[in-house]
Amino acid sequence: MPLRQTQGAPILTLTTSEVSSLMERFCAPDTSNWDMQSTVFTLTEKVVAAAQAHDSSLNTCRGATLIPVLRGGLPMLVGAQSTLPAKACVLVRCTKLKATQDVRVEWLVRRPLPPREDEDGPLVLLDTVIATGDTMHRLCDELEVMPGCTPSSVIVMSCYAAPAALQRLAMHPVVKYIVVAREAERCDDDGCLVPSTNGDIGDKIYGARF
Numbered sequence: 064m065p066l067r068q069t070q071g072a073p074i075l076t077l078t079t080s081e082v083s084s085l086m087e088r089f090c091a092p093d094t095s096n097w098d099m100q101s102t103v104f105t106l107t108e109k110v111v112a113a114a115q116a117h118d119s120s121l122n123t124c125r126g127a128t129l130i131p132v133l134r135g136g137l138p139m140l141v142g143a144q145s146t147l148p149a150k151a152c153v154l155v156r157c158t159k160l161k162a163t164q165d166v167r168v169e170w171l172v173r174r175p176l177p178p179r180e181d182e183d184g185p186l187v188l189l190d191t192v193i194a195t196g197d198t199m200h201r202l203c204d205e206l207e208v209m210p211g212c213t214p215s216s217v218i219v220m221s222c223y224a225a226p227a228a229l230q231r232l233a234m235h236p237v238v239k240y241i242v243v244a245r246e247a248e249r250c251d252d253d254g255c256l257v258p259s260t261n262g263d264i265g266d267k268i269y270g271a272r273f
């Protein structure tokens with residue numbers, strides 16, 4: 064499993080042919096919503112398995128706090144919780160004004176984080192796509208000042224992400240490491256990944272924005 068040692072936190076990517084065929088379905092324009100959900104579940108299980116192989120403390124800790132970024136991170140939550148011992152879940156919804164860095168963050172149901180003790184596991188941020196990285200970066204900034212978040216206590220998991228966004232996230236002090244199923248070539252000026260996802264993954268699963 065390739066592990067890119069940047070100046071900051073490690074970035075792990077998956078290279079198996081099974082992941083390649085899952086990524087074809089992930090990016091196809093005509094993947095049905097159920098097929099997309101199951102693709103994201105399976106990719107997430109593989110991302111979690113890679114994290115567990117890299118970091119044995121994930122299997123011995125009292126449980127991670129899973130933080131899916133709505134909407135795209137929700138199917139990752141279902142995939143992650145089947146194999147990752149979890150203690151809590153915190154929902155967060157992020158919206159970004161197109162072509163700006165203006166991210167709106169809404170912590171739903173609970174804020175601050177549930178109380179955490181020494182043997183508790185990491186905070187795990189889950190999002191299907193990381194394009195510019197502005198949203199994830201902003202979430203890390205918000206987590207950094209919350210009680211219960213310590214340096215290197217956040218693991219970022221994603222299905223598809225731009226290298227520049229990953230490198231920027233890897234430099235954030237709260238990030239311990241990042242696991243991504245596949246790296247894109249880049250993010251274009253419109254904030255879309257190249258090769259293209261052929262539509263918003265959240266829209267493909269849940270339908271157009273409500």
Ligand SMILES: O=c1cc[nH]c(=O)[nH]1
Nearest residue numbers: 194255256260263264
């Ligand atoms: O390329 C992109 C960017 C954001 N969200 C997606 O689903 N795809």
